[in-house]
Amino acid sequence: MIVRKLQEAEQTDRRVVSEGWESTRLLLKNDNMGFSFHITTIYEGANLNLHYQNHLESVYCISGEGSVMAEADGVVHEITPGTIYILDKNDKHVLKAKSEMKMACVFNPPLNGKEVHNAEGAYELQAEEVMDVK
Structure with a gap:
């Protein structure tokens, strides 16, 4: 049990911590569960262009307000x-925070721990693992 x-x-x-957000990664690849789980804060006023080309993600809003738009259809x-x-569908999307948002995020495949968005708004598959695995 973890x-x-x-x-x-x-x-x-x-x-x-990165530009516009921070994420505490509670469950990672080295936990061998097949997915990772994070609590992510999107800072008020953040406008993030994201495209997780290598991962599928589910995001649940705990607190705060904002919007998400999939670029494929433009619906906000x-x-x-x-x-x-x-x-x-590895959706290219824009995430905007009207106020600070707390989000619970699940990624498949799981993240290693140190990932930040690359120039295309994606996480690389091979990233540095966290050192503290407690």
Whole structure:
């Protein structure tokens, strides 16, 4: 059994900070579950162009407000607490935060831990693993 506390993980190298967001990776590839699980904060005013070419992602909004738009159809979906969106086709999308948003995110295949978005808004498949695996 694996047990981790968000507040403790935030004090380790499981917390990754980048432009417009930060993510605490609670479950990673080296946990051998076949997916990774993160609590991600999207900062107020963030406007992120993302395209997870190598991963599928499900995102559940815990708090805050924003929107997501899939570039394929241009439809804007409002995000409020209790909303889930699923990027089941490696969807190129734009995520905007009206206020700070807390999101629970699941990635398949799982992340190693240190990933940040590349120039195309994707995570690379081969990335550095976190050092603190507690």
